Amino acid sequence: MSLRQKRNDLKKRMQEAFKGGGEQATEKQKASGKMTARERILELLDADTFHEYDLFVKHAGVDFDMDKKYLPGDGVITGTGTINAWPVCIFAQDFTVAGGSLGYMHAKKITKIMDQAMKMKVPLIGINDSGGARIQEGVNSLAGYGEIFYRNTQASGVIPQISVILGPCAGGAVYSPALTDFVFVVDKISKMFITGPEVIKTVLGEEISMEDLGGARVHAEITGNAHFFAESEKECFEQIKKLVSFIPWNNEKTAEPFPKKAPKSRQYKIDHIFPVNQMQPYDVRDIIKAICDDSDFFEVHELWAANIVVGFARLDGQTVGFVANQPLVLAGVLDVDSSDKAARFIRFCDAFNIPLVTLVDLPGYLPGVDQEYAGVIRHGAKVLYAYSEATVPKMTVILRKAYGGGYIAMCSHHLRADFVFAWPTAEIAVMGPEGAANIIFRNEIKASDNPEETRKKLIEDYRQKFANPYVAAAFGYIDAVIEPTETRDFLIHSLSIAANKAEARPKKKHGIPPF
Amino acid sequence: MDIENPAPEYHLFNFEEGNFSTTLTKKFMNRKPYIVPDPKKVFAFIPGTIVKVFVKEKHKVKKGDPLLTFQAMKMNNILSAPMNGKIKKINVKAGETFNRAQILVEFV
Numbered sequence: 001m002s003l004r005q006k007r008n009d010l011k012k013r014m015q016e017a018f019k020g021g022g023e024q025a026t027e028k029q030k031a032s033g034k035m036t037a038r039e040r041i042l043e044l045l046d047a048d049t050f051h052e053y054d055l056f057v058k059h060a061g062v063d064f065d066m067d068k069k070y071l072p073g074d075g076v077i078t079g080t081g082t083i084n085a086w087p088v089c090i091f092a093q094d095f096t097v098a099g100g101s102l103g104y105m106h107a108k109k110i111t112k113i114m115d116q117a118m119k120m121k122v123p124l125i126g127i128n129d130s131g132g133a134r135i136q137e138g139v140n141s142l143a144g145y146g147e148i149f150y151r152n153t154q155a156s157g158v159i160p161q162i163s164v165i166l167g168p169c170a171g172g173a174v175y176s177p178a179l180t181d182f183v184f185v186v187d188k189i190s191k192m193f194i195t196g197p198e199v200i201k202t203v204l205g206e207e208i209s210m211e212d213l214g215g216a217r218v219h220a221e222i223t224g225n226a227h228f229f230a231e232s233e234k235e236c237f238e239q240i241k242k243l244v245s246f247i248p249w250n251n252e253k254t255a256e257p258f259p260k261k262a263p264k265s266r267q268y269k270i271d272h273i274f275p276v277n278q279m280q281p282y283d284v285r286d287i288i289k290a291i292c293d294d295s296d297f298f299e300v301h302e303l304w305a306a307n308i309v310v311g312f313a314r315l316d317g318q319t320v321g322f323v324a325n326q327p328l329v330l331a332g333v334l335d336v337d338s339s340d341k342a343a344r345f346i347r348f349c350d351a352f353n354i355p356l357v358t359l360v361d362l363p364g365y366l367p368g369v370d371q372e373y374a375g376v377i378r379h380g381a382k383v384l385y386a387y388s389e390a391t392v393p394k395m396t397v398i399l400r401k402a403y404g405g406g407y408i409a410m411c412s413h414h415l416r417a418d419f420v421f422a423w424p425t426a427e428i429a430v431m432g433p434e435g436a437a438n439i440i441f442r443n444e445i446k447a448s449d450n451p452e453e454t455r456k457k458l459i460e461d462y463r464q465k466f467a468n469p470y471v472a473a474a475f476g477y478i479d480a481v482i483e484p485t486e487t488r489d490f491l492i493h494s495l496s497i498a499a500n501k502a503e504a505r506p507k508k509k510h511g512i513p514p515f
Numbered sequence: 516m517d518i519e520n521p522a523p524e525y526h527l528f529n530f531e532e533g534n535f536s537t538t539l540t541k542k543f544m545n546r547k548p549y550i551v552p553d554p555k556k557v558f559a560f561i562p563g564t565i566v567k568v569f570v571k572e573k574h575k576v577k578k579g580d581p582l583l584t585f586q587a588m589k590m591n592n593i594l595s596a597p598m599n600g601k602i603k604k605i606n607v608k609a610g611e612t613f614n615r616a617q618i619l620v621e622f623v
Contacts, residue, residue, distance in 0.1 A: 203588065204562055205614055222542065281525070281537045306540060330543060331528050331535035337542070363530050369549035434533050 017055050017072040021096030029096050034166060034189055035233055037077050037092040040127055044237045045081035045090065052079040054112065060104040064136040071097050074106040075130075078113040080122075083244050086256070089117035092127035095167050099131035102173065106134070107144020114151040121250035123160040125240070128177060129167030145172050152179035157351040159250045162240060165190035165226070166233060170214075178225065181348055182243060182300070185216035185226040186236050192219055192226075217303075224304040224337060242298055246312040246319045247352055254353045255319035263488065264295040270484040274425070278400065281327040284309055284359060287399070288322050291315075291488045297322070300345060305337035306330075310345040312354070316492045321349035324359035325410065327400075334406060335366035336379045343382035343513075350390035355495060358411040361400040363432065380409065381514040387415040389511065393498035395491055398422040398469065398478070403432050413477045418501065419494040421487070422469035422478045429466045433459040436466075554597050555622040562614045563587030565607050570620075574602045582620050583607070598622065 001009070020026060020036065029036055035043065041050055059066065059074040075097035080089050091113050093100040110126075117124040133141035155161055156179065163177035164184045168191045177183045177192070185192070193214030200206050200213070212218065220229035228243070230236035248255045268290035275282050289295040292313035299311035307330040310323050323342050325332035334342075349356050365371075365380060387394070387409070394417045402410065407428055411417045422428065429436075437445065441458045448454035465471075472478045482490055527534040563585040570582050576596045583605075584591050604621040607613055 279533060279535055281535065327535070327537060328523070329538050329540060331530060331537045333530075363535065366543075368546070370546045373549075432533070 014055065020072055020094050021098070025096035032189075034095070034129070036096065037094040037127065037129065040164075040166065040233065040237075041077060041079070041081070041090055041092050043234065044125070044240060045083055045088070046085065050079055050081040050090075052077060054078055054109045057105050057109055059106070059137075060140065061134065061137045063138070066136050069098075071103075073097065074103060074109065075100050076106050076109050078109045080113075080116070083241055086244060086249065087120070087122045088125055088244070089113050089120070089122055090125045090127070093130045093167075095129045095131075098134065100129050100167065101131045101134035102141050102144050103134040103137040104140035104144055107141070107147060111144075111147045111151055114148070114155065117159055118151070118155050121159060121252070123162065123244065123247070123249060124155065124180075125162045125164065126176065126180070127164045127166055128169045128173070129165075130173055131168060132171050132173050142172070145176070148176050149179060152176055156181070157251060160244075160247050160352065162243070164236060164240065165192055165216075166236075167191070170194070170196055182227045183219075183225060184228045184230065184236050184240060185219055186230050186233055187216045189233070190216040190219070190226070220303045222304070224301065224341060226304075227300050229303055243312075246298060246314075247354070251352055257317045258293070258314055260317045261294040261314075263290055263292060265290070268295055270487070274399070274484060278425075278427075281331070283328050284324045284326050284332075284361065284399075287359060288313060288324060291491065292320075292322075293317065301341050305335075305341045307332055307335065308338035308342050310341060315357075315488070315495055318355070318495060320355045320357050320495070321345060322357050322359065323411070325362040325406075327361050330366065332362040332401075333364060333366040334362060334380060334383070334409060335371055336374045336376050339376070339379040339383045343386040346383070346386035346390055350386070350392050353392060355393040355395070355498065356390060356411065357491060358394070358396040358417070360396060360398040360402045360407070360410040362403075362406040362410065363401050364404050364406045378514045380405070383409045384415065385511070385513045387411045387417075389505075389513075391501070391503045391505065393495060393501050394418050395494050395498075396420045397482075397487055397491070398426040398428060400425050400427060401432070402426060402428045403435075404430055413479075416503070418498050419490075420477065420479050421482045421490055422473070422480075423484050423487075424469070424481060426469035426478075426481070427467035428469055428472040428478070433463045433467055436462050555600075555603075556618045557582065557594065557597060557620040557622070558615065558617070559585060559587075559592075559594060559613065559619060560615070561587045561592075562612070563592070564612045565609050566591055567609055568605060568607070570602050570605065572602050572605060576600065576602065585613075594619065 026036055055073055057074050059071050076091055076093050078091040091110050161180035162182045163180040166189055170193055174192045191210055191214050197208055197210055197213055219226035228239050230239055246255055268286055270290045273282055273286045288297045297311055297313045307326050309326045313322055394411055396411045396417045413420045437455055437459045445451045445455050469478055469481050523538045525536050526539050528537045566584045566586050568583040578596055578599050580596045581593045582596055583594050600622040603623040607619050
C-alpha cells in the first residue's frame with residue numbers, strides 16, 4: 001500500500017473508533033441530558049490540547065460471544081491535555097460503549113494513564129459514567145477495579161486526584177471516587193451507591209428511588225461524599241477549572257501564584273459584617289471574603305456540615321486553605337460531620353503545601369445522644385490529629401467565642417499553630433459565663449438570699465474577668481490581639497515569614513488517625 | 516450556588532452558654548430522639564425468614580442461649596437471649612418472614 005492508502009486506512013480506523021457505541025446509543029445519551037465522553041473531555045480541557053492514547057485497545061473478553069463484538073476503545077477514553085495551560089492526565093468512561101462497563105482492557109487503559117500521572121507528577125481527572133463491572137468478563141473486571149483502587153491509594157497525597165461523576169457509579173466502582181481527593185457531582189445526572197434500589201428492596205423491603213438513594217443532592221448534602229455540586233455539566237467543568245487554579249500539580253510544588261489583588265472592601269466591610277451583640281450570628285464567609293484577595297473564596301463541601309466552612313482563597317496571590325466555624329448554622333458547633341469535613345480538608349492542604357488559616361468562633365461541641373452514639377469522640381479527635389500533624393504554615397484568628405475543647409481543637413497554639421491572633425471580641429475561657437455559673441458558683445448562688453440577682457452578678461463578673469483574650473494572652477497562648485481591620489495585613493505578613501518553615505516530626509511509617 | 520432556603524429561618528438554639536440565634540440544619544431537625552431500649556423485647560437486626568425456633572413460652576433461658584435461627588443475607592443467623600429470664604411470648608414460627616420493626620420474642 002502507498003503512503004496515502006495507509007494514511008486513509010488510519011483515518012478510517014479512527015473514524016470508526018470515534019463513533020463510540022453507535023448513533024443510537026449516542027442519541028440516548030444526549031436525550032438523558034448527558035454529553036458524550038469525548039465531548040466532556042474537549043469541553044473541560046483547553047482547546048486543541050487533548051491528545052488521546054490507546055484508541056485502538058481491544059477488549060479481552062472471550063466468553064458469552066464477546067469475541068464477536070467490537071467495542072471502540074473498550075469503553076473508555078484516556079489521554080493528556082492542559083487546563084489553563086497546566087498539564088493534566090484525564091480519562092472518561094464512555095457510557096455508549098457496552099454501558100461504559102469495566103472490562104480487563106478498559107481497566108488497563110485507566111491504570112496506564114494513572115501510572116503516567118504518577119510518573120509525570122501531574123493531576124489526574126477521572127470522569128466516571130459506567131454501568132459497573134462487565135459481567136461477561138467475570139473476575140477480570142474485579143481485578144481491574146482492584147488495580148485502580150490500589151493506584152488511587154498510592155497516588156493519594158502525591159498528585160491531586162479529581163473524580164467527576166457524570167452518570168451511574170455503583171457497587172465496587174464507586175470506591176475509586178471515594179479514594180480520590182475531590183468528587184464533583186451534577187444534579188439529576190450523578191448516581192452513587194454501593195447497593196442499588198433493587199437489591200435494597202429484595203433484601204430489606206425498603207423502597208427508594210435511585211435519585212433519593214444516591215443522587216447528586218444526597219451526596220452533596222447528606223453523606224458528604226461529594227465536594228462540589230453543580231446544576232449542569234458545563235457548570236461542573238467551570239468548577240473543576242477553578243479548583244485546578246488553586247492547587248499545585250503535585251506534592252513537591254506549591255500552587256501557582258496569582259497577581260496580588262486587594263479584597264472588595266466596598267462590598268465586604270468587616271466592621272459592618274461583625275455584629276455587636278455577642279449572641280447574633282453572621283456569615284463567616286463574608287469575613288473570609290473581606291480578608292482574601294479579590295474576595296474570591298472557593299468553598300469546598302458547601303452543602304454538607306454547613307456549621308463549618310472550608311475552602312480555598314488567596315492572600316497576596318498565594319493559595320491558602322480557610323477553615324472557619326460558621327455561627328450562622330447550629331451556632332458554629334463542632335459535631336461528627338463537621339469534624340470529618342474539617343479534618344479531611346486540613347490533611348489535603350498539608351499534603352499539598354497549602355498554608356492553613358483558621359477562624360475560630362464556636363461555643364463547643366454539639367450535645368446529644370445521637371451525636372455521642374455516632375462517635376463524636378472519634379470524629380472530633382480527627383480534627384485534633386489533622387491539625388497537630390500538619391506542618392504547613394498555620395495561622396489562627398480567634399474572632400469571638402473559643403470555649404473549652406473547641407478552643408483547643410481549632411488550631412490553637414498548643415497544636416503548634418505558628419501564629420495565633422485574637423480580636424478584641426475574643427472570649428477564650430474553659431467555659432462560658434453561663435456554664436461557669438452552674439458549676440463554680442453553684443453553692444454561692446444557692447446560699448444567697450436572692451439567687452437570681454447573685455447569679456446575674458456572678459455571670460457578669462466572670463464575663464468581665466475571663467471572657468476576653470487577655471487571660472490567654474497573659475500566658476503567651478495568643479501572639480497578638482489585633483483590630484479586625486488589621487487581620488489581612490497580619491496574615492499576609494505571617495505567610496511571608498513562614499515561607500521557608502521547616503518543622504520536624506518524629507520518624508514513623510505513619511500515625512494511626514482515629515479513622 | 517446557594518443553599519435552597521430562600522430566607523434562612525433563625526431559631527434560638529439553646530446551648531450551655533445561652534441562647535444563640537442561628538439557623539439549624541435538616542439533619543439536626545430530623546434527628547431521632549433517644550428512646551431507652553427495652554431489653555425484654557427482642558428484635559432482629561435485619562429482615563429475614565425464620566428457620567427454626569428453639570424455645571417455647573414459659574421456657575427459662577440463660578443469657579446467650581439460642582432462641583431461634585433465621586435466614587438473611589445468605590446465612591443462617593442465630594438470635595441469642597439478651598438476658599436470663601422466662602419467655603413470655605413468641606410472635607413468629609418456622610417459615611414466617613419478618614421485618615426490622617417486628618418484636619420476635621418477649622421476656623417476662
